Amino acid sequence: MVTQQKKANKLASASLIGKMMLASFEDIKRQAAEGKKVVWANGLPVYVLARAADMPVLHAEGLIAGLAAKKQEKPLQDAAEAFGMLPDACSYARSFLGAARIAKGDFKLDASVNREAVTMPKPDLYVNSAGGCGTGRVWGESMAVYLGIPVYHFEPKFIWDESDLEPSVADFVEQEKEFIQLLEKVTGKPYNWNRLKELLVEVKKAVTLRAEVMKLCRNVPSPASFFDWATSIGIVAHLIGLPGTGHLLTQMKKEVEERIAKGTGAVPVEKYRLYWDGILTWSNIGGLANKFAALDACVVVSTYTNLVWWPRPDMIDPEKPLESIAYNCCDIVLLRNYPYRIKALSELCQEFSIDGMVLSETQTCRAFNGHHFMLMDGLARKLGIPAVTINGDSCDPRFYSDAQVDTRLQALLETIDARKKAG
Amino acid sequence: MEQIMNRFRSVVEAPYEKLAEWKNASKGKVVACSPMHFPEELIHAAGMLPVVLQETNEAITSGFSHIHPFYCGITRNMVDIADKGQLNFLDAIFYSDICVQARTATCILQQTLPRTRVEYMRLPMSLNRPNASEDTVREFDKVKSTVESIAGNKIDDSALKQSIRVYNKNRSLLRSLRDLRKANPGLLAYRDMLLIIQAGMLMPKEEHSELLEKLLSRLKKGKAASKKGRKVLLSGHLCQKPKADILDLIEGMGGIIVDDDLYTGYRYCALDAEENGSPFQALVKRYLETSLPVPTRSYLPVRWDKYLVDKATANRAQGVIILVVKYCEPHLFHYPFIKEALAAAGIPHIMLETEHEVVSLEGTRTRLQAFMEMLG
Numbered sequence: 001m002v003t004q005q006k007k008a009n010k011l012a013s014a015s016l017i018g019k020m021m022l023a024s025f026e027d028i029k030r031q032a033a034e035g036k037k038v039v040w041a042n043g044l045p046v047y048v049l050a051r052a053a054d055m056p057v058l059h060a061e062g063l064i065a066g067l068a069a070k071k072q073e074k075p076l077q078d079a080a081e082a083f084g085m086l087p088d089a090c091s092y093a094r095s096f097l098g099a100a101r102i103a104k105g106d107f108k109l110d111a112s113v114n115r116e117a118v119t120m121p122k123p124d125l126y127v128n129s130a131g132g133c134g135t136g137r138v139w140g141e142s143m144a145v146y147l148g149i150p151v152y153h154f155e156p157k158f159i160w161d162e163s164d165l166e167p168s169v170a171d172f173v174e175q176e177k178e179f180i181q182l183l184e185k186v187t188g189k190p191y192n193w194n195r196l197k198e199l200l201v202e203v204k205k206a207v208t209l210r211a212e213v214m215k216l217c218r219n220v221p222s223p224a225s226f227f228d229w230a231t232s233i234g235i236v237a238h239l240i241g242l243p244g245t246g247h248l249l250t251q252m253k254k255e256v257e258e259r260i261a262k263g264t265g266a267v268p269v270e271k272y273r274l275y276w277d278g279i280l281t282w283s284n285i286g287g288l289a290n291k292f293a294a295l296d297a298c299v300v301v302s303t304y305t306n307l308v309w310w311p312r313p314d315m316i317d318p319e320k321p322l323e324s325i326a327y328n329c330c331d332i333v334l335l336r337n338y339p340y341r342i343k344a345l346s347e348l349c350q351e352f353s354i355d356g357m358v359l360s361e362t363q364t365c366r367a368f369n370g371h372h373f374m375l376m377d378g379l380a381r382k383l384g385i386p387a388v389t390i391n392g393d394s395c396d397p398r399f400y401s402d403a404q405v406d407t408r409l410q411a412l413l414e415t416i417d418a419r420k421k422a423g
Numbered sequence: 424m425e426q427i428m429n430r431f432r433s434v435v436e437a438p439y440e441k442l443a444e445w446k447n448a449s450k451g452k453v454v455a456c457s458p459m460h461f462p463e464e465l466i467h468a469a470g471m472l473p474v475v476l477q478e479t480n481e482a483i484t485s486g487f488s489h490i491h492p493f494y495c496g497i498t499r500n501m502v503d504i505a506d507k508g509q510l511n512f513l514d515a516i517f518y519s520d521i522c523v524q525a526r527t528a529t530c531i532l533q534q535t536l537p538r539t540r541v542e543y544m545r546l547p548m549s550l551n552r553p554n555a556s557e558d559t560v561r562e563f564d565k566v567k568s569t570v571e572s573i574a575g576n577k578i579d580d581s582a583l584k585q586s587i588r589v590y591n592k593n594r595s596l597l598r599s600l601r602d603l604r605k606a607n608p609g610l611l612a613y614r615d616m617l618l619i620i621q622a623g624m625l626m627p628k629e630e631h632s633e634l635l636e637k638l639l640s641r642l643k644k645g646k647a648a649s650k651k652g653r654k655v656l657l658s659g660h661l662c663q664k665p666k667a668d669i670l671d672l673i674e675g676m677g678g679i680i681v682d683d684d685l686y687t688g689y690r691y692c693a694l695d696a697e698e699n700g701s702p703f704q705a706l707v708k709r710y711l712e713t714s715l716p717v718p719t720r721s722y723l724p725v726r727w728d729k730y731l732v733d734k735a736t737a738n739r740a741q742g743v744i745i746l747v748v749k750y751c752e753p754h755l756f757h758y759p760f761i762k763e764a765l766a767a768a769g770i771p772h773i774m775l776e777t778e779h780e781v782v783s784l785e786g787t788r789t790r791l792q793a794f795m796e797m798l799g
Binding site for chain 1: 488489490491493494520521522523524526527530531533534542543545547548549552553554558561718719720721722726747749750752753755756757758759760762763776
């Protein structure tokens with residue numbers, strides 16, 4: 001059992017993200033009450049296209065991760081399971097289907113449930129843009145059928161080898177055009193291309209800034225950790241393009257630079273620098289952050305935070321908004337074959353001076369786990385970096401075991417120590 | 424008849440061993456494809472033996488060094504037997520994008536089978552997109568070029584037309600077999616009917632059709648005792664065979680399986696490709712204009728839940744037995760809707776989760792018995 005005396009030194013500015021997320025959910029409710037048509041979405045941030053059509057967008061993973069982090073996800077999962085969903089299905093999807101049942105008034109909530117937190121306005125349109133995950137398709141289809149609303153399915157294709165990227169981007173641009181036609185049909189208004197370009201200016205600033213700040217974690221000790229950056233996904237996912245996000249990132253940058261100047265780290269003592277692959281177990285984000293801190297380990301970089309959300313800021317040109325979005329939805333690591341992944345991860349491990357790797361077995365997400373063992377083997381062979389898997393799940397705490405995580409982390413750190421001693 | 428069944432059984436019980444033997448004897452090339460969407464006719468037209476990857480009953484051992492236990496049975500099994508070297512004899516493997524687990528398997532197989540060409544086919548998933556036809560043509564064309572490079576020869580239209588005819592004939596024979604059994608369920612145990620279909624995925628179609636013709640003529644002459652019992656429809660298992668023990672349990676307790684929508688059942692032989700016009704376009708059309716519900720695709724003209732209610736009604740099934748492969752996400756998302764639709768139509772159902780590993784059948788027996796009794 002890990003004795004947790006030392007605690008994670010979380011970025012104060014990162015804690016503001018949760019408040020912004022809550023405010024945005026309230027804003028969606030307000031706009032829906034005023035008669036605006038609402039979009040529900042899952043997956044990659046192509047739904048920014050709907051924001052330009054002045055439609056409030058609720059991002060599934062943003063809502064569910066936030067609820068799980070506050071341990072409020074259970075009523076949603078109960079609602080889905082009462083409908084016949086089995087717990088082996090993606091917990092984001094299951095929970096969002098539960099949210100649909102609650103929004104439709106088909107599931108009776110217990111008196112103890114925070115109704116405001118789990119009740120969202122019923123949508124008028126659904127958009128599925130799951131990247132690297134076939135489940136997003138059946139998820140989106142289920143949501144649309146259940147809610148009786150139109151759906152658009154984006155399908156960024158798997159990049160088996162490099163020659164597949166450009167055709168995939170070109171095809172994605174066509175899909176965006178089809179989606180915009182659907183938006184025009186649903187809103188009954190011509191699409192606001194100028195607004196989209198304005199949004200892309202903001203998006204470029206935000207994602208470029210976030211990438212720059214995350215790079216500052218190359219510093220030793222690292223001024224922030226994966227747990228801060230995981231929280232900040234909200235800025236580039238659910239909140240993307242909304243007012244205040246650029247300012248928040250500027251605050252984060254300032255805080256990180258101040259920490260570097262003072263030599264302050266994200267953990268009180270940074271003895272080990274770790275890489276994280278897989279989704280975070282949102283229901284235990286605080287506990288995990290403190291657990292690593294107590295072991296003098298800082299998770300400084302991850303696939304989830306660094307290679308999935310807007311990974312190509314360089315390709316954003318507001319004058320070419322569709323292509324800009326397409327590159328950032330098609331060229332993500334989850335849509336890449338193993339040779340690309342091992343190269344990308346090796347580069348990050350070297351850039352951030354990584355000692356060891358933690359692979360989070362996200363039990364109900366088969367998109368993130370597929371390459372785990374090959375990556376473990378590959379990185380051990382290529383860079384001599386030891387790794388462990390820990391169990392968990394994105395949003396279903398039933399799959400998480402604290403004792404197992406303790407044992408495996410201790411084993412990893414002991415291995416790192418032994419290797420360091422051996423030179 | 425027993426001799427024919429023994430031939431089919433030998434192919435299904437040790438598929439990769441038998442295929443390796445075939446390859447050694449014939450000096451031909453064997454190309455495997457993943458279940459569901461791959462146009463086997465393209466491989467056949469290039470003069471190679473197309474086979475559909477099949478789950479074996481082998482316990483998963485060393486494969487766990489590549490894949491987590493929470494992937495479905497066929498995915499884990501493929502990774503495992505590839506790791507053990509059982510697929511080394513294959514000249515190529517084509518996977519198509521059935522689901523995220525199949526994609527994972529492709530990436531792992533590419534690394535574990537360095538001497539076998541492993542390729543991935545990416546078909547449009549939204550069948551009603553304006554460019555779906557163009558997209559399918561592009562992908563099939565890419566596959567055709569790859570198949571040609573493996574075979575070392577070009578596929579011309581006349582060869583492809585001939586392959587379509589060979590495959591259509593085989594499907595037609597399988598449908599005749601199913602019709603015959605439907606009219607007289609006592610003729611053939613369901614496990615044997617599925618075994619016959621599965622054998623066709625693992626041996627030259629010409630040989631399979633020849634044996635089928637002989638079998639059909641004998642079955643037509645045979646007089647099985649009339650069978651009475653509770654009529655049930657079998658549904659599920661999108662890409663892998665069901666455990667034969669479960670089929671035996673159903674029939675052993677007096678159930679008559681009137682029809683199915685399993686991949687190793689009706690789905691495999693349901694759709695022909697057109698024999699007139701461009702053979703290449705015929706394959707594209709078959710993919711896009713499917714009359715079957717395809718749970719891994721979207722914007723389907725037919726929803727699975729509605730299809731199942733209609734099928735159960737048409738077959739006068741008293742109940743539906745749904746076999747869900749554990750961790751099969753496409754099925755997990757369709758199941759709640761199927762459950763609702765069957766309930767709304769007043770058709771009882773039971774859902775059984777199945778696993779690669781053989782588990783005690785006693786629990787399944789008790790549940791099935793209760794279900795059968797409920798049917799009256």
